[in-house]
Structures are given as structure tokens and as C-alpha cells.
Amino acid sequence: MTSLPSPATALSADEARRIALRAQGFMGAPDRRSGVRGVLRHLGAVQLDTISVLARSHELIPYARLGAVGRDRIEAAYWDGASAGAGPARAHAFEYWSHAACILPIEEWPHFAFRRRAYRTRPHWHHDLPDGAYDTVIKQLTAEGPLTATELGGAKNKGEWWDWSDAKVAVERALMYGEVVCTERRSWKRVYDLAERAIPDTLLHDDLDDAECLRRLVRLAGQSLGVGTRADIADYHRLKGEQFDAVVADSGLVPVTVEGWDKPAWADPAALETAPRGRHRTTLLSPFDSLIWERARTERIFGFTHRLEAYVPKPKRIHGYFAMPVLAGGHLVGRVDPAREGSTLVAKQVSLDSPKAVPAVAQALREAASWVNCDSVRVERVNRPELTAELVRALT
Secondary structure, X not given: OOOXXXXXXXXXXXXXXXXXXXXXXXXXOOOOOOHHHHHHHHHOOEEOOOOEOOOEHHHHHHHHHHOOOOHHHHHHHHHOOOOOXXXXXXXXXXXXXXXXXXXXXXXXXXXXXXXXXXXXXXXXXXXXXOOOHHHHHHHXXXXXXXXXOOOOOOOEOOOOOOOEXXXXXXXXXXXXXXXXXEEEEEOOEEEEEEHHHHOOOOOOOOOOOHHHXXXXXXXXXXXXXXXXXXXXXXXXXXXXXXHHHHHHHHOOOEEEEEOOOOOOEEEOHHHHOOOOOOOEOOEEOOOOXXXXXXXXXXXXXXXXXXXXXXXXXHHHOOOOOOOEEEEEOOEEEEEEEEEEEOXXXXXXXXXXOOHHHHHHHHXXXXXXXXXXXXXXXXXXXXXXXXXXXXXXXXXX
């Protein structure tokens, strides 16, 4: 790392936590007029994941901040380019590789030119394509409009799940190169279209050099986090540490020190202008929520160790398959591993950090149940069995 300028501000651990909560949209009145699209623009990236227990993660992200927004409205806000009677359709978002596979605001298309260029010069992994396969996919999209991989000729061969068809390999390669863009998920399948057709002309360019792309992404990540270390900010869009180092001085972020943090930090200067105030959200969080998706940051800010156990053998799980942290009063106070059985939301495993967490966990469960059209909640296990009856009473 290069030498750092003197920190502009010293923050307490509590101030840093509150700045992070506000930056992520969990303090103060939610911006309901901007709605789901406002949440997406504010966060800069919403991670996608295949797991759907309570709901899919990209649905849980706006729910956690806005409350009970209809799930159909969430999907429409991401993918529906047609505004009510206001002329031709216009894409509001696209899917690309950021922190992981993420929904990104359409305005960020130019910022990922550095990644598209890198993909174009990268060897083609183990996926070989026969001559003409790539051009065939592009010609089909040109002639027929937006299509899924299945509609392009089939997503898979007859082998294992990773045995993609030539059409799938070709269209995914075109996606990474930026010749094709995903502007919708339909039944969880990517819908591909030509970038020149889906991306507005004012944004459809790779004019920004790598340094400018990185500078903008570092600045935007710092704004979305409020305050963070080098690793926090770089990881937001999965940049390398040296890429962060090369541009942070020109990003507009300012160096700060944070009580208890043993590494240098940077903050969005706008986040330092006023003290964070306002009502805290009480809610279940997706494990893929950008507030907590980076484990080391979550432990540093909240003193809360969280691990997604979906890929842990069942006998070794502690908190459950898809344990969702519970946010209340600006702290993480427990976890719930949910499931749905008909119109019942089942709390298969509830982990309470203390007896004081009972009311908040009950509130989060009731609201989540209502959101997914469940009319009751059943508690199966609680890590503190002596609190089970109290939690059940709080739920009723």
C-alpha cells in the first residue's frame, strides 16, 4: 500500500456503525417514493442467489429497507423497462459480475468497461466453442430479440450440470464481453439481448479507461458503505487491493480512523457532515445483504459472527440452512432459519443473543410472515429453550 494522508476524522466504533447503517438504508424514514429502484441506485449492487426459502435474496434486500413491498412489484421495478404510458421501454437495470452476480443500476454500465475488456483478453477457460457458434448466437438475438439460453438452442448438453451447450457457452461469453446483456430473469433464467438494443445510447460505450472505471467504483462503494477499510471498499465490487490503492486518492473518499479498527479506513465525506439519526429498521436480513455480506466487516462493526451454512453438512450446522440475521435497534440480535409450509412460516431454528432479543425477533417474524402471505408462525427450536414460551407468546 502507498503512504496515506493524515486521517480527516476520528470516529468512535458506535459512530462508524451508525454511519454504515444509514449508508445502507437502515436508519431514518425509507425513501418510498424512489422505491425499489431507489434502493438499487443507493446500494449500487444487489446480489442474486439461487436459494429461495423465505424469498430470493434480491427480493429480501428491498423488503429489509422498505417493508412489505409486493414481490411482483419488486421484480417489475428491477426488470420492467416500460414506465406507465410514458413512451418506449427503457432498461433500469442489468445483471453483471460485481460483488458476485448482481443486479446493477443501468447507469453503472460504463463503469464495468474495465472488466469487460479484461474478459475479452482472458483465455477461454475450459469451454471451447466450434467455429461459428458465437456468431450464430449473435445473429439469432439480432433477428429474434431477447431470448433465454433454452430458446437459443438449449442451455445444457446431456452431461452434468456444468456441461453447458455451445449456445450457452457462447451467450455467456458474449455477456462477459458486453456484446450481450441480461436485463431480466424469467423463471430464474437469464434473458439475453444485444447490448446495443438494451442499453441507452448515452451509456453504451467503453470510453472510460480502467483507472476512471476503478475510481468511480471505489467512490460509489465508499458512498454505499459510508465508511470502510481498504478490503471492505474493494470487495464491494470485487476489485483487487492494488486497484483500490491506485485510485483511492482521487476517489473523493477521505481517510478516517475508527476506534477498534486495526486497519486504515476511508469514509464518504457526505456521511461525515451530519450525525446519523432516525428510526432503526427491525427486520430479517438475507445473508447476501450488502450490510453483512463481508464477514470480517460484519464482525468488526457488529461484533457478530455469521456464516452461511447452506453448504455445511446438516449435522454440523449450528444456526440452520439459511439462517437470517435479525437487525433491531441498529444491532444484530439473533438469527432465524425460516421455512414455509403452506400458509405457515416455520422458524426451524431461532438463535437469540439474549432474552432482550425476543420482542425484536417476534416482530421480524410476524412482519416477514405477513409479507409472504403466511397467516401464522410456528417455532420449532430455540437455542435458549427457556425462552421458547416467551417467544411464542410474543408472536401471538
